[in-house]
Amino acid sequence: MERIIRLQRKIAPDLIAVVEERYNVLKHIQYAQPIGRRALAALLGLSERVVRADVEFLKEAGLVDFSGLGMSVTEEGHNLIAELAQYVGILHGLTKLEAILAEKLGIKQVIIVPGDSELDNSVFREIGRTAASVLTEYLQDDMIIAVSGGSTMAALAETVNASMPTVTVVPARGGLGEQVEYQANIIAAVMATKLGGRYRLLHIPDGMSEEALEAVRTSDPNINEVADMIKHADILIHGIGEAHTMSMRRSHEPDVVNYIGKNCVGEALGHYFSLSGDCIYTTNSVGFRLNDLAEVGKVIAVAGGQQKAEAIVAVTRAGSQDVLVIDEAAARAIQSII
Amino acid sequence: MERIIRLQRKIAPDLIAVVEERYNVLKHIQYAQPIGRRALAALLGLSERVVRADVEFLKEAGLVDFSGLGMSVTEEGHNLIAELAQYVGILHGLTKLEAILAEKLGIKQVIIVPGDSELDNSVFREIGRTAASVLTEYLQDDMIIAVSGGSTMAALAETVNASMPTVTVVPARGGLGEQVEYQANIIAAVMATKLGGRYRLLHIPDGMSEEALEAVRTSDPNINEVADMIKHADILIHGIGEAHTMSMRRSHEPDVVNYIGKNCVGEALGHYFSLSGDCIYTTNSVGFRLNDLAEVGKVIAVAGGQQKAEAIVAVTRAGSQDVLVIDEAAARAIQSII
DNA sequence: CATATTGGGACATATAATGTTCCAGTGGGA
DNA sequence: TCCCACTGGAACATTATATGTCCCAATATG
Numbered sequence: 001m002e003r004i005i006r007l008q009r010k011i012a013p014d015l016i017a018v019v020e021e022r023y024n025v026l027k028h029i030q031y032a033q034p035i036g037r038r039a040l041a042a043l044l045g046l047s048e049r050v051v052r053a054d055v056e057f058l059k060e061a062g063l064v065d066f067s068g069l070g071m072s073v074t075e076e077g078h079n080l081i082a083e084l085a086q087y088v089g090i091l092h093g094l095t096k097l098e099a100i101l102a103e104k105l106g107i108k109q110v111i112i113v114p115g116d117s118e119l120d121n122s123v124f125r126e127i128g129r130t131a132a133s134v135l136t137e138y139l140q141d142d143m144i145i146a147v148s149g150g151s152t153m154a155a156l157a158e159t160v161n162a163s164m165p166t167v168t169v170v171p172a173r174g175g176l177g178e179q180v181e182y183q184a185n186i187i188a189a190v191m192a193t194k195l196g197g198r199y200r201l202l203h204i205p206d207g208m209s210e211e212a213l214e215a216v217r218t219s220d221p222n223i224n225e226v227a228d229m230i231k232h233a234d235i236l237i238h239g240i241g242e243a244h245t246m247s248m249r250r251s252h253e254p255d256v257v258n259y260i261g262k263n264c265v266g267e268a269l270g271h272y273f274s275l276s277g278d279c280i281y282t283t284n285s286v287g288f289r290l291n292d293l294a295e296v297g298k299v300i301a302v303a304g305g306q307q308k309a310e311a312i313v314a315v316t317r318a319g320s321q322d323v324l325v326i327d328e329a330a331a332r333a334i335q336s337i338i
Numbered sequence: 339m340e341r342i343i344r345l346q347r348k349i350a351p352d353l354i355a356v357v358e359e360r361y362n363v364l365k366h367i368q369y370a371q372p373i374g375r376r377a378l379a380a381l382l383g384l385s386e387r388v389v390r391a392d393v394e395f396l397k398e399a400g401l402v403d404f405s406g407l408g409m410s411v412t413e414e415g416h417n418l419i420a421e422l423a424q425y426v427g428i429l430h431g432l433t434k435l436e437a438i439l440a441e442k443l444g445i446k447q448v449i450i451v452p453g454d455s456e457l458d459n460s461v462f463r464e465i466g467r468t469a470a471s472v473l474t475e476y477l478q479d480d481m482i483i484a485v486s487g488g489s490t491m492a493a494l495a496e497t498v499n500a501s502m503p504t505v506t507v508v509p510a511r512g513g514l515g516e517q518v519e520y521q522a523n524i525i526a527a528v529m530a531t532k533l534g535g536r537y538r539l540l541h542i543p544d545g546m547s548e549e550a551l552e553a554v555r556t557s558d559p560n561i562n563e564v565a566d567m568i569k570h571a572d573i574l575i576h577g578i579g580e581a582h583t584m585s586m587r588r589s590h591e592p593d594v595v596n597y598i599g600k601n602c603v604g605e606a607l608g609h610y611f612s613l614s615g616d617c618i619y620t621t622n623s624v625g626f627r628l629n630d631l632a633e634v635g636k637v638i639a640v641a642g643g644q645q646k647a648e649a650i651v652a653v654t655r656a657g658s659q660d661v662l663v664i665d666e667a668a669a670r671a672i673q674s675i676i
Numbered sequence: 677c678a679t680a681t682t683g684g685g686a687c688a689t690a691t692a693a694t695g696t697t698c699c700a701g702t703g704g705g706a
Numbered sequence: 707t708c709c710c711a712c713t714g715g716a717a718c719a720t721t722a723t724a725t726g727t728c729c730c731a732a733t734a735t736g
Contacts, residue, residue, distance in 0.1 A: 004342050007425055010399060010418060011360055015353040022349055036713050049694050052714095061348060062467045062497065068702055068713055076460060080348060087345055122414060129400050159400065163684095374682050387725050390683095406682055406733055501715095 005090055006114055016091050021046075023088045025054045026063060026073060026081055034070030097331050101324075104338050105316045109323045116329035117304030123327050124304055128155030131302040131325040135237055136162045138298050139195075143234040146172040147191060148269055149184040150239035152302050157191040167197035170229050172238060173270050174204030200226045236296045240303035241267040242311045250283065266314030268301070275310055277317025298322045309333030343428055344452055354429050359384075361426045363392045364401060364411060364419055372408030435669050439662075442676050443654045447661045454667035455642035461665050462642060466493030469575065469640040469663040474500045476573055476636050477533075484510040484568050485529060486576035486607055487522035490640050494575070495529040505535035508567050510576060511608050512542030538564045574634045578641035579605040580649045588621065604652030606639070613648055615655025628657060636660045647671030 008016060028043055029035060035043070041051040055071055058064045063077035073081070094112045102110040113130050115123035131152075135145070139162060147153055147169060169192040171184030180186060185201045192199035202223065204216060217223055243264035247257045263280045264272040272281040282289070293299065299320065303312050304327040313334055316324060326334075346354060366381055367373060373381070379389040393409055396402045401415035411419070432450045440448040451468050453461035469490075473483070477500060485491055485507060507530040509522030518524060523539045530537035540561065542554060555561055581602035585595045601618045602610040609628055610619040617628055631637065637658065641650050642665040651672055654662060664672075 003421070004425060007418070007421055008357075010401075011422060012353060012357050013399075015350060015356065018353060019346075019350050034713090038712085047695065049696080053693075059499070060471065061351075062463075063348075066714065070713060076463070079460070080345070083341070083345055084349060087342060122417070125400075125414070133398065161397070372682090376681080385726065387727080391724070404683065408682065 005087075008091075009114055019084075020088060020092050020095070022054055022058065023081070023084050023092075025051065026058055026077060026084075029055070029058075029064055029071050030073045030078065030081055033072035034067065035072075036070045040071070094328060094331070097335060101331060101334060105313070105321075105324070105334075107316055107321050107324050110331075111323065111325045112328055112331045113304070113325070114328045116306070117327045118307065118329065124152070125155055125159070127302060127304045127325055127327055128152060128157075129159040131156045131237065131300060132159045132161070134300055134323055134325060135160065135235065138235055138300075139164050139167065140234075141166045143167050143297075144229050144232065145169045145191070146230050146233035146236045146238075146296070147184055147187050148172045148238035149182050149187060150241065151182050152239045152304060153184075153187050153237070154182050154190075156237070156302060157187045157194065160191050160194040162195060164195040164197050167195050168192070168229065169195070169197060169199045170226055170233070171202050172230055172233075172236060174202045200229065202226050232295055234297040235300065236298070237300040237302065238269055240301055240308060240311050240315045242308060243267045243272050243314075247272070256281070264314070266311030266318075268315045268318075271318070273314040273318045275314050275317075277314055279318060293319045300325065302326075304330055306330055306333035309337060313338060343425075346429075347452055357422075358426055358430050358433075360392055360396065361419075361422050363389065364396060364415060364422075367393070367396075367402055367409050368411045368416065368419060371410035372405065373410075374408045378409070432666060432669070435673060439669060439672060443651070443659075443662070443672075445654055445659050445662045448669075449661065449663045450669045451642070451663070451665045453665055454644070455665045456645065456667065462490070463493055463497070465640060465642045465663055465665055466490060466495075467497040469494050469638060470497045470499070472638055472661055472663060473498065473573065473575055476638075477502050477505065478572075479504045481505050481572040481635075482567050482570065483507045483529070484571035484574045484576075484634070485522055485525050486510045487520050487525060488577035488579065489520050490577045490642060491522075491525050491575070492520050492528075494640060495525045495532065498529050498532040500533055502533040502535050505533050506530070506567065507533070507535060507537045508564055508571070509540050510568055510571075510574060512540045538567065540564050570633055572635040573638065574636070575638040575640065576607055578639055578646060578649050578653045580646060581605045581610050581652075585610070594619070602652070604649030604656075606653045606656075609656070611652040611656045613652050613655075615652055617656060631657045638663065640664075642668055644668055644671035647675060651676060 025040070025044060028040060032040070032043060037051055037055065038048055040055075041048040044051060046054075055064060055066075058077070059066060059071075062074060063080060064071050064073050094114060098110045098112050101112075102108065111130055111134065113123060113126045115126070117124035117127055135156075139145075141164070143164075143166075145167060147157070149171070169188040171188045173184060185203070188199045188201065200222075204223065243266055244257075244261045246267040247260040247264075260272050260281055263274055265275050266273045270283040271279050274280050300323045301312075301315065301321045302325045306329040309330055312324070312326060312330060315321075363378070363382060366378060370378070370381060375390055375393065376386055378393075379386040382389060384392075393402060393404075396415070397404060397409075400412060401418060402409050402411050432452060436448045436450050439450075440446065449468055449472065451461060451464045453464070455462035455465055473494075477483075479502070481502075481504075483505060485495070487509070507526040509526045511522060523541070526537045526539065538560075542561065581604055582595075582599045584605040585598040585602075598610050598619055601612055603613050604611045608621040609617050612618050620627075638661045639650075639653065639659045640663045644667040646664075647668055650662070650664060650668060653659075
């Protein structure tokens, strides 16, 4: 069952919308029968003509009957509703969940990729691809895109597929502590290459002292330039990490790791957040800072896996994300904790 | 699995064509990769633009890659083909089977309703509804429709749903030996009422002697009139019966029943046919005769259940049917005997 | 270097979806 | 009994989408 629906979503994603709509229409007729087209349209929030097209199909399929009083579902239609319920339940579950999470987390749009990226690597890649197509959707000429690091972002960059020669990609923050192919610099370069556009890099390690930072800043004018581009990026697209994992990976001092582990659950762009969404700790670096958010056009967050549920909640509570792309496992885990 | 596909066929039948096409395109790319749009279009027998729309979708879904050499399926696409194979196999199985049977039986169009009408009553009704919509498709003003008797035809008549006030419905043959609601007369009346049209009846029992028939004919001018309408009907729509069952039901003489049971397998419109399609025996009655077939516009045959497989083969071999509506069980049984 | 094929792009046209409006019936309530 | 608000059916202009038909620069292959 689940597998078929996965296939469906992959090979014909627009079809599920049709199925959902027809099921929904049928259900509403059952609920309010006998009911007329106009009343039904008002009930469903659809235009009369669209409802008409739907009910004409349902009539043709023998699922509804027409009479002078209005439409009503046939016995067969009644049976079908019951059967369709669980089918559409799974189908519709995610889009419904998307709406719920969007409201609860205060995000404009939540996109849930079916499956579990921790168990199924194809789901992981699918998150990347989905986020990439969201990005492509917003892309326009001469835009500046800021990207974070991380394995998810790396997968995303690989699947970007558009021609945007006038776009510039920059890393959202310095940070050289990680595996090289997951560094923001590399990801910015990869993405820019895929887009046929330009990129600028930031060669600044995470966690430098204030003094050292200042010294590098003054000695290298490129850094301030890039930092300024980051602050006014048109699109910021970033991953979300678990606070503890990230603090370990970044080799912070043991007491800092401890402090973060005790107080924080989520990390994004070098900021560590508590579950309530407060920024508890920030690594020293050049680049994006939390109060730059207001200046940025669109913010797209990407993450997957139920382990990251708390982290996702923390980060989304902290700032105003526009789009959140997650997998089904994360979505369900989030639903259970908020 | 089967159930979901049944739901799909019911709630969104046109969508399965899309799935099939995309699967087909994907499969052909895999077979001939790397291949270009034009070559692929030629291979598939589709127009270039249509292929293009498909591959653009497949590309967006990450199932194919484009390069200067042509298109090739990604690893994910490769995996998906394997998964889709069985899904589309079932989906496509029937339409493929329709084509096979149409060719082997020499019928213009075979329509297979999924399921087994012997086991599932909804399938039985679905056959009726499907045949009714085929009928509606061909219906035009002032047409004369000849109908046979039988339970399948009764189900069909109930589901007819169109407004055709200028249409006249007549029974294809006399025949009063059966259950009243399954008689051709009643079915003609029901169907005419559903269409808002007229009907004419034939009050002649099956199996009268030649002399008696002649007597009734001369005494009642109405009979010859209706008989003439039948001969020039625009649409003839009839059921198919098992020879032995029908001969019993019609209370023929014991030796006739025996003769039919030994030599015939199929019955339609009072004619009994051998498996090879030869007319072995004909009940005496007024109305349609085999050599009237040429005069009739469209012939639609309807039947269901695997028990009727041989009967269907016999009847379709006998005359030129235009459309045959059967259920999946019958279709598979037919496939195994031809 | 010539050639055939590639993907990408553009644009007119055909087809389908949709918005909008009207109509003749027909129940139910006054 | 009459009126009114509702029904389904139909029509038509408008919009959106799909499709057919070219052309182009790039590129692998000989």
